[in-house]
Amino acid sequence: MFALRPGAGGAGPAGTRLPSTELRTRGMSERAGYDPIAIEEKWQKAWAERGTNLLSDEDLRDAERPFYMLMMYPYPSAEGLHVGNMYAFTGADIFGRYRRLNGFDVFEPIGFDAFGIHSENYALKVDVHPMELIPRNVANFTRQLKRIGGMYDWNHTVDTTDPGYYKWTQWIFLKLHEAGLAERKEAPVNWCPSCMTVLANEQVIAGACERCATPVEQRFIAQWFFRITEYTERLLENLSWIDWSESTKKAQENWIGRSEGAEIRFPIARSRASHDRHEPATVHAAAPLISVFTTRPDTIFGATYMVLAPEHPLVEEVTTEDRRDAVAAYRREVAGTDLVSRKKADKEKSGIFTGAYAVNPATGEEIPIWIADYVLMEYGTGAIMAVPGHDERDFEFATAFGLPIVRVVAREGEDADTPLSEAYPGHGTLVNSGAFDGAASEEGQRSITAWLAEKNLAEARVNYRLHDWCISRQRYWGPPIPIIYCDACGTVPVPEEDLPVELPHVDDYKPDESGVSPLARAASWYRVACPECGGEARRETDVSDTFLDSAWYFLRYPSAHRDDVPFDAELTEKWLPVSTYIGGEEHAVLHLLYSRFVTMALHDAGYLGFEEPYRVFRKHALITKDGAKMSKSRGNTVVPDKYIERWGADTFRTYLMFLGPFQIGGDFRDEGIQGPYGFLSRLWDTIQGELRGGHPDSEVERRLHATIRKVTEDVAGLRYNTAIAAMMEYLNAVRAGNRAVARTEVEPLVPLIAPFAPHLAEEAWELLGHEGGIFDSDGSTAGFDTVEGGVWPTFDPEKAKEDSVEFVVQVNGKVRARVELPRGVGEHAALTAALADENVGRWAGEGEVRK
RNA sequence: GCCGGGGUGGCGGAACGGUAGACGCGGGGGACUUAAAAUCCCUUGGGCUUCGGCCCGUGCGAGUUCAAGUCUCGCCCCCGGCACCA
Numbered sequence: 001m002f003a004l005r006p007g008a009g010g011a012g013p014a015g016t017r018l019p020s021t022e023l024r025t026r027g028m029s030e031r032a033g034y035d036p037i038a039i040e041e042k043w044q045k046a047w048a049e050r051g052t053n054l055l056s057d058e059d060l061r062d063a064e065r066p067f068y069m070l071m072m073y074p075y076p077s078a079e080g081l082h083v084g085n086m087y088a089f090t091g092a093d094i095f096g097r098y099r100r101l102n103g104f105d106v107f108e109p110i111g112f113d114a115f116g117i118h119s120e121n122y123a124l125k126v127d128v129h130p131m132e133l134i135p136r137n138v139a140n141f142t143r144q145l146k147r148i149g150g151m152y153d154w155n156h157t158v159d160t161t162d163p164g165y166y167k168w169t170q171w172i173f174l175k176l177h178e179a180g181l182a183e184r185k186e187a188p189v190n191w192c193p194s195c196m197t198v199l200a201n202e203q204v205i206a207g208a209c210e211r212c213a214t215p216v217e218q219r220f221i222a223q224w225f226f227r228i229t230e231y232t233e234r235l236l237e238n239l240s241w242i243d244w245s246e247s248t249k250k251a252q253e254n255w256i257g258r259s260e261g262a263e264i265r266f267p268i269a270r271s272r273a274s275h276d277r278h279e280p281a282t283v284h285a286a287a288p289l290i291s292v293f294t295t296r297p298d299t300i301f302g303a304t305y306m307v308l309a310p311e312h313p314l315v316e317e318v319t320t321e322d323r324r325d326a327v328a329a330y331r332r333e334v335a336g337t338d339l340v341s342r343k344k345a346d347k348e349k350s351g352i353f354t355g356a357y358a359v360n361p362a363t364g365e366e367i368p369i370w371i372a373d374y375v376l377m378e379y380g381t382g383a384i385m386a387v388p389g390h391d392e393r394d395f396e397f398a399t400a401f402g403l404p405i406v407r408v409v410a411r412e413g414e415d416a417d418t419p420l421s422e423a424y425p426g427h428g429t430l431v432n433s434g435a436f437d438g439a440a441s442e443e444g445q446r447s448i449t450a451w452l453a454e455k456n457l458a459e460a461r462v463n464y465r466l467h468d469w470c471i472s473r474q475r476y477w478g479p480p481i482p483i484i485y486c487d488a489c490g491t492v493p494v495p496e497e498d499l500p501v502e503l504p505h506v507d508d509y510k511p512d513e514s515g516v517s518p519l520a521r522a523a524s525w526y527r528v529a530c531p532e533c534g535g536e537a538r539r540e541t542d543v544s545d546t547f548l549d550s551a552w553y554f555l556r557y558p559s560a561h562r563d564d565v566p567f568d569a570e571l572t573e574k575w576l577p578v579s580t581y582i583g584g585e586e587h588a589v590l591h592l593l594y595s596r597f598v599t600m601a602l603h604d605a606g607y608l609g610f611e612e613p614y615r616v617f618r619k620h621a622l623i624t625k626d627g628a629k630m631s632k633s634r635g636n637t638v639v640p641d642k643y644i645e646r647w648g649a650d651t652f653r654t655y656l657m658f659l660g661p662f663q664i665g666g667d668f669r670d671e672g673i674q675g676p677y678g679f680l681s682r683l684w685d686t687i688q689g690e691l692r693g694g695h696p697d698s699e700v701e702r703r704l705h706a707t708i709r710k711v712t713e714d715v716a717g718l719r720y721n722t723a724i725a726a727m728m729e730y731l732n733a734v735r736a737g738n739r740a741v742a743r744t745e746v747e748p749l750v751p752l753i754a755p756f757a758p759h760l761a762e763e764a765w766e767l768l769g770h771e772g773g774i775f776d777s778d779g780s781t782a783g784f785d786t787v788e789g790g791v792w793p794t795f796d797p798e799k800a801k802e803d804s805v806e807f808v809v810q811v812n813g814k815v816r817a818r819v820e821l822p823r824g825v826g827e828h829a830a831l832t833a834a835l836a837d838e839n840v841g842r843w844a845g846e847g848e849v850r851k
Numbered sequence: 852g853c854c855g856g857g858g859u860g861g862c863g864g865a866a867c868g869g870u871a872g873a874c875g876c877g878g879g880g881g882a883c884u885u886a887a888a889a890u891c892c893c894u895u896g897g898g899c900u901u902c903g904g905c906c907c908g909u910g911c912g913a914g915u916u917c918a919a920g921u922c923u924c925g926c927c928c929c930c931g932g933c934a935c936c937a
Contacts, residue, residue, distance in 0.1 A: 247855050247932095254854055254933060261937085294937060307937095345852080345935045374935045384937050392852090393935050465936055585855090588932080621856095622931085629930085658875070660864060664856075665930090667863055675863095675875040722865070725874035732874090738891080 034684035036648025040759040044146060052773055054155040055107060060558055060571055063105035065789070068575045069096035070554055070614070072583035072591070073158070075113045075546075076137035078122055081144045083638040083656075083668065084630060088620050090653045091662045091720065092582040093150045097755035098715050099579075100151070100775055103789025107575060108151050109557040111158030112138050115166075116546035120477035124510065130477050131505055134161055144641065149649045149758050151775075156560040160549035165556065166479035167500035168566035169549055172598060173471075173482055174493050179605050181227045184491065187470060190338050191219040196513035198474050216338035221515055223472035224481055224542070228597045232256060232464050234611075235596060244617040245663070251588035257465025261295035262449040264385065264458040266306060266358040268318060269366050290314060290358055290369070293380030293463050296390065297452070298444030300362040301433040302408035303385035304398070306369045307351065309377040310334040318369055320355030327352055327371065334373045342373050349374055349397045360385075361457045362434070362448070372397060380463055388423065395423035408432050409441050469594065471545040476509035476518045478543030486530035486537035495531050501539065517541045550591050551598040554578055554613060567607075578614045585619040592617070618718060621665030623656070630668075638668055650757035651677045657720035657756060666721070679728050680757055686735060687746055687764045694740030703733050704745060705800035708793050711752050720756070727752060743768070748784045748793040750774065 047053055055063075071092035074085055081089075093108065100106040114134045123130040138159065145152060158165055176182045190199040194214035198221070208215050228235075236256050239249045268288050290306060308315055310331045319327045330352040334342070341347065351372025360367050374393055375384050388398035388405040398405050407420050409428040416431035427441040436444055452458035472481065480501045482494035494501055504525045509518045519526060519541040530537035558571040583592075595613050603611040622629065625636040644652050654676040660666025707730040714723035727749065734745050747768055754761035754774055765774040770781050779786030785794045 250855060251932065257933090257936065259936075292937080296937080343935065347935075349935085372935095374937095376936075379936045386937090391937070393937075396935090463936085465933095585932080624930090627930090658863090669863065669876075672863065672876050674877095679875085721863095722874080725865075728874055 034681040034760075036650055036680070036760070037645075039763045040149065040649055043759040043762045044149065046762070046773070050773065052775060053108070053151045053153055055105075055153050056155070057561060057571075059105070060107065060156075060575065063107075063574065065104045066575050066579075067096075067099045067104035067106045068558075068579040069093075069099065069106055069108040070557075070578045070581045071108075071110070072581075072587065073111045073113050073550070073553060074141060075116065075118055076134060076141045077118065078126070078133070078137055080137075080140050081640065082630070083640045084622060086148055086640045086652070087623050087656050088582065088584060089145070089150055090148065090656050091620050091718065094653075094657065094715070094720060094755040095580060095582065095718065096151055097758060097775065098792070101751050101754060101790050101792040102787050103778070103792075106151070107156070107558065108153060109156045109158070109560075110145060110150065110152040110154075111553060111557070112141065112160065113546065113550050113553070114138065114159055114161040115478045115543075115549055117473070117475060117477070120475060120509070123477070129505075129507070129509070147644060147649060148640075148653065151758070156557050158553050158556050158560060160479075160546075160553065163500045163502050164563060166503075166549070168556065169479050169544065169552070170482040170494070170499050170501060171496065171566055172548070172552055172602070173544065174496060174499075175605055175607070176226055176598075176601055177483075177493055179601060181230065181601055182224055183227060183468075184222055184224050186220045186222050187225070188218050188339060189221055189223075190340065191217045191515065193217060193513070196511055198511075198515070216340075218335055218338060219515060221472075221474070223470050224483075224540075224544075225468040225470050226597070228469045228594070229464065229466055231597055231600055232258075232466055234600060235466075235593065238596075238612055242612050242617075243615060245585070245619040248585055248588045248592065248617060248619050251585065252593055255466065255589040255593065259295050259463050259465075261293060261461060261463065262297040262445075262452075262458050263291055263293050263381065263461040264297060264300065264361065264449075264452060265289040265291050266361060266367075266385065268369070269357045269359050288314065288317065290318075290383050291381045292383045292385045293461060294385055296387065296445070297449045297458065298430065298433075298436075298441045299387040299390045299408050300360065300385065300448060300452075301430075301436070302387040302389045302406045303360050303362070303367065304388060304404045304406055305367045305386045306358050307375045307384050307386055307397070308354075308369065308371045309375045309382040310371050310373055311377040312371070312382045314383075315354065315371055318354050318356040323353065323355035327354055330371065337373070343376070347374075349393070349400050351397060351401065353401075361452055361455065368403070370397075370401075378467060379465065389420050390423055390425055392423045392425060395420075406432055469545075469547075469597070471548055472542040473545055474515060474517045474542055475511060476503075476506070476543065478546065479503065479549070480519065481540045481542055481544050483540035484528055484530060484537045485540065486533060486535060488535055489530055489532040489537075492530060492532050492537070498531070503543070517543060519543070547590055547594050548598075551594040552602075554581075554595070555599075555602075555608075573609060576608075577610050577612060580616045580618065581614040582618050582620055584622065588619070618663065620662055621660070623659060623665060624667045626669075627667055643673065647673055647677050648759075650760045651680055654680065654724060654756045658724045660721055662718045662720050676724070679724075679731065680753075680760055682735065683731055683746075683749065683753065684760065684764070686731065686741055687750070687767060690741050690743050690746050691767070692740065694742045694745075696742040696744055697739070700734055700742075700745050702799060702801070703730055704748060705795040705797075708748060708752065708795035709797070709800055712792070712795070715755065724756065744783060747782070751782075751786075751791045751793060 069092060071089055074081065089110075096106050096108040114137075119130055119134060123133045126133070160166060160169070173182065192199050192209035192214055194209065198219075199209060199216060236253065236258060239253055242249070266289065268290060290308070292306070294300075308318070315327065315331070330350075349372065351370050351374070354369045354371060356369045357366040358369050359365070374397065375382065386394040386397065386403075387408070388394040388403065389407045390409055395405065397403070405420060407414075407416060407418065408431060409424060409426070410416065410418060410431045411424070411426070411428045414428075416437075430436045430439045430441055430444050433439075433444070436448060439447065449458055449460050453460075480503055482499060482501045484492045484494060486492055504519070504522055506518065506522050506525075508521065511518060512521075514520065526539040526541050528537055528539050529535070552566075555567045555572065555576065558575045559565065559568040562568050599608060599613040600611045602608045624630065625638060628634055628636060630637045640652065647655075651673060655673045658676050659668060659672070707726050710726040711723045714720065714726065730749070734741055750761050750764045750768065751774060758775070761774050765777075770777065774791060777791040778789055779791040782791055782793075785796075786792060787794055
């Protein structure tokens with residue numbers, strides 16, 4: 001994978017000048033080649049010694065221009081940081097450094113999301129206890145993060161597995177519980193009978209366990225849920241104003257899945273033994289009703305049958321005596337199917353008739369009630385009115401089971417009797433719909449709902465796809481849920497003063513067939529006195545979801561040293577909401593939604609003064625290798641360490657950002673790193689050369705101002721690739737003709753490159769005679785104009801303009817000539833000049849356009 | 852199926868509706884070297900050329916415009932996410 005020069009035996013990067021040991025040991029006092037390894041070692045040491053990137057709690061409290069740069073903290077895997085992490089962190093770090101060079105007090109913390117099933121599974125695999133394994137991984141991650149030159153404040157860091165952290169994760173559980181937002185209820189889960197564990201939906205492949213291929217079963221287990229659905233409207237509403245990447249907001253919107261429609265009640269007709277649609281139905285006055293949710297109330301005249309989810313509570317009540325056994329058998333079959341394959345849309349429809357009928361409230365006709373697994377208990381009311389003429393799934397089902405299909409919507413050229421060869425789910429004119437015939441179906445949505453509402457059989461309703469958040473995990477590696485069960489007192493929250501409920505060190509932390517956490521085997525741990533009555537009680541043995549750990553970590557960073565509160569009020573007021581959050585879009589709907597919810601809940605409980613956690617969120621792209629997503633199974637992952645060893649962190653950072661637009665993506669190629677390396681080497685060379693002096697050139701000065709403008713705009717907009725290109729172009733112009741370069745021509749380039757190549761910039765800054773690090777400079781010693789309070793250069797728009805402009809003369813949109821004219825000539829003069837060109841005259845015509 | 856994001860040289864990618872291909876990789880040629888590496892210079896979309904230039908080119912097809920990679924409409928393909936969501 002790594003293209004070594006043949007026979008070079010690892011002596012250096014392929015096809016470039018080597019950062020040689022000889023030069024390194026000779027030091028940098030004399031003119032030497034660019035030696036990134038030595039420079040980076042020197043400055044990382046200096047930063048650590050000077051505490052350049054560390055903020056004290058006083059610094060945090062006294063900061064005048066706070067800027068909170070947040071990046072999604074990593075889960076410390078055994079493999080170490082991969083290039084995707086590096087890419088994300090570098091892009092975020094560049095932005096943080098850019099703000100710092102602009103005079104902001106930048107707080108850029110990092111931490112570790114070290115709890116969770118990933119870590120636990122890996123620990124099981126290598127047979128090392130997670131309590132030993134995780135610290136090792138964290139140490140390795142820390143080393144790597146330091147090596148790439150991230151501006152992290154190691155003084156304020158977070159490790160979710162630290163009891164000092166998860167004490168407060170548990171505290172948040174208690175606060176949500178207090179607010180009535182935590183409840184315990186039974187829910188279906190995927191169960192692998194071979195691995196003896198609950199599986200996440202993502203771990204079920206084609207109905208079987210991803211690890212052992214055993215068919216997965218469905219089990220019902222009592223679990224804790226956070227009632228995120230209480231916040232649905234707000235979570236949706238706020239999307240209209242929060243400053244996030246559009247696609248991320250869209251993903252959340254889809255996940256929340258708002259749909260407008262109606263809830264309609266169908267009375268059950270129990271008196272009939274045989275079915276005849278055309279006789280009036282007999283409805284008991286007290287007949288139970290079946291509620292359905294539909295987005296298409298306008299098609300109700302076409303509802304020819306109903307379907308209940310197999311788990312629907314009315315199934316037993318409705319089923320007739322003679323159908324009982326068959327229905328029970330079907331329900332058992334469905335229960336044995338895992339949730340994932342059941343929800344496959346391309347699965348063949350299955351179902352069974354209950355023997356019962358309901359009355360279509362629009363037509364008054366009796367329609368059969370079926371149960372089928374294509375109707376899900378978790379969405380809507382768990383029951384549907386089936387309109388096979390206008391719903392693809394219902395059409396498929398009706399066709400399979402010989403149920404009637406009626407057209408109630410017609411398009412142009414169709415009428416009530418035009419046969420349907422497939423479902424038509426679109427809109428049109430209502431037909432076969434009684435008094436509503438001829439109306440537009442869109443209008444029917446409203447009028448039919450209103451008509452049924454008058455009879456108290458329907459009302460308009462909004463339904464959401466979002467479900468409550470199940471936080472229970474029947475596993476070991478997480479924070480225990482702080483609840484105690486007492487026979488006398490019931491469910492008792494652990495008193496705050498007893499937090500944390502520490503995760504005990506148990507040797508046998510493997511999940512077992514019981515369906516409960518391995519902690520349920522640790523009797524000495526879970527046996528506890530009831531906090532209320534003092535009697536014998538039992539701890540909750542499930543742990544909480546990793547996503548709860550990460551739902552609030554950004555609140556913790558500034559207050560990392562406080563053990564008496566989860567987050568200090570004053571610091572939180574000053575630093576939050578987060579100024580800019582950069583992360584991958586893979587977390588668009590889980591982490592980002594959960595953290596919004598927790599923030600809102602804490603806001604409502606009076607702990608936070610804001611309800612949205614991030615002022616700005618920007619997603620970053622994923623880089624690919626040979627056009628494909630990097631993955632272990634594809635074998636195309638890139639381990640960053642080797643590249644950093646060969647080329648240095650500065651080159652690696654610059655290269656990663658040069659691959660393509662940070663928010664869109666790029667493709668990693670080994671050879672490509674050559675370009676940024678050459679650029680930084682030439683930059684280094686030029687700065688060295690400058691020390692011998694040279695005379696400024698007006699064209700170079702013009703380009704300098706244009707470059708400052710371009711780089712400033714691009715970095716601010718995360719368009720790093722074009723910012724780097726602009727600097728390369730400028731450097732090429734500075735060096736053109738091998739001229740002696742003036743100091744003023746290169747010095748401003750140093751802060752411009754600093755976010756990308758911070759070590760090189762520090763070294764160059766020092767070489768140019770400045771004391772103190774460039775990142776701490778207020779710009780007062782700089783030989784160029786800078787922003788207020790920082791060393792980032794400013795540009796003069798006048799100087800950035802060209803003296804003469806090349807006019808491109810187009811005739812009928814085609815380029816026919818180029819005319820060089822002084823800037824600011826009038827249109828008439830330009831026209832005259834253009835027409836004077838023989839080529840323009842040749843093509844005659846009119847309407848030339850200037851640029 | 853729905854929702855995002857894409858489709859531009861050999862490759863990664865640039866382009867306020869106004870010179871398509873910036874910048875970089877790779878390729879070709881040259882300089883310097885005993886040689887190679889490194890470095891530097893020139894060149895590099897395709898076709899034609901009387902060497903002045905000309906024609907064709909941004910997934911496909913229409914359209915708007917003096918002018919379209921860019922805007923409009925209709926398609927195709929790739930990547931990512933969601934999905935029996937009623």
